[in-house]
Amino acid sequence: MNLKASLAFALLQAAAVYGYAKPGACxxxxxxxxxxxxxxxDGTYYRFSTGGGISVATASSMDGPWTGIGTVLPGGSSIDNSGRDDAWAPDVQKVxxxxxLYYSVSTFETQNSVIGLATSPTMEEGTWTDHGSIGVESREGDQYNAIDANLLVDGSANYMIFGSFWQNIFQVTLNGDxxxxxxxxxxxxxxPAGTHAxxxxxxxxxxxxxxLFYSWGSCCKYDQGMPAPGEEYRIKVCRSKSPTEGFIDADGIPCTEGGGTVVLESHDNVYGPGGxxxxxxxxLGPVLYYHYIDTNIGYADNxxxxxxxxxxxxxxxPSV
Known part of the structure; x- marks a missing residue:
């Protein structure tokens, strides 16, 4: 069985066994x-994404129509890093x-990485102020990679998680603002297995x-080489009564020891959901949002x- 046939079989298995819902309309x-x-x-949805200095789109409902309205960092980040003109992985929260808006400045597959911050009173184009690095940084040889930041505002406490590959996900508590x-x-x-994906x-x-939701597996460049079936991106979760420790999966395996319960994986025409x-x-209540490859359209990152x-x-x- 060739790779594409194996992929089709794996997608059918996932759909049959887990019955994942199809993505909402867009x-x-x-x-x-x-x-x-x-x-x-006023209820307008704002959606931020990697590319073009952090792209911004708005819509009146979750399913669109989404309209691009510009970028957060049109001139790039003020951070002194070779990736300053291509900020990644935005996370937006109201504080x-x-x-x-927290963003990553780095170069793909390196640890020379910095988490930056931009703020705005309205999120409208031209209102963003770039503050540069928040002091969460990494260099080659560190345990972690300082990218993919996410902030949880929990009462008066601010918890930030970040990380990618290496020793995976880390957390810091931020100051009051x-x-x-x-x-x-x-x-x-x-x-601990494999490439620590x-x-x-x-x-x-x-x-x-x-x-604690996270992406596991191979994320990108599927059009240049497909991962083995089951090694592509998927979304997993662990949980805890504490925001800072003790995360376990549904089988009781600690998230620090390879635990993780699958929330969403490839199924039907959905391939490699994550991010x-x-x-x-x-x-709608709690909504899981993500990017994915539609196998009816194509496998390229763009x-x-x-x-x-x-x-x-x-x-x-959580289940979809």
Whole structure:
């Protein structure tokens, strides 16, 4: 059986066994990588993504139509790094009266990486102020890679998780205005197997439980070489009663020892979903959003689509 036939068989198996829902509808600007989602005070959806100095699109509903409205960093980041003109993996959260957008400046597959911050009172184009590095950085030989930041505002506390491959996901607590770390990085998730393919984590609180979502597997360049079936991107989760430690999967395996329960993987025409976040939508409730390859369209990175599904936490574990 050739690789494409193996892939088709694996997708059919996933759909039959797990019955994953299809992604919600999307119209307009639906090609995206590493989305981050929020609404402003009047209910307009703002979606940020990797590329073009952090691209911004808006819509009146989750399914669009999405319209591009510009970029956050049109002149690149002020951070002194070779990747300053191609910021990655935005994460947008509201902190006080400001919208905070955290971004990564790096070069692909290196650890010379910095997490930066831009703020805006409205998220409109031209209102963003770049503050440069927040002090979370990495160099070759460090345990972690300082990219893929995500902030959880939990009452008066600000928890930031970050990391990609190497020793995977780390966390720091930020100061009161969420502009710099006040604790040293601590490891919260690590898969010791293979290439340690864990990245892009997102910390979400539901009830009194903290859920650590993350992407596992091979993310990119599928048009240049397909990973073995089952090695492509997928979304996993661990949970804890603490925001800083003790994350386990549904089988009780610690997330620091390779644990992780699958939330969403390849199925039907959906391939390699990941780069996820979770947003509490006032109408839909918790929503998992992500990018994915539509096998009916193509496998290139510049063909990735915006996907979303409502999440059900009724069992204590999220399902789409």
């Amino acid at each position: 119209s307009g600007a639906c090609i995206i990588h590493d989305p981050s989602l929020i609404q402003n005070a 006080g009266n400001l919208y905070h 969420a502009t710099s770390p006040v604790t040293a990085p601590a490891n919260v998730a690590f898969d 864990v990245e892009g984590a997102y910390l979400y609180k539901y009830g009194d439980t903290y859920y 996820q976040g979770v947003y509490t939508d006032p109408r 063909q990735k689509q915006f996907g979303w599904n409502a999440l059900d936490f009724s069992t204590g574990w």
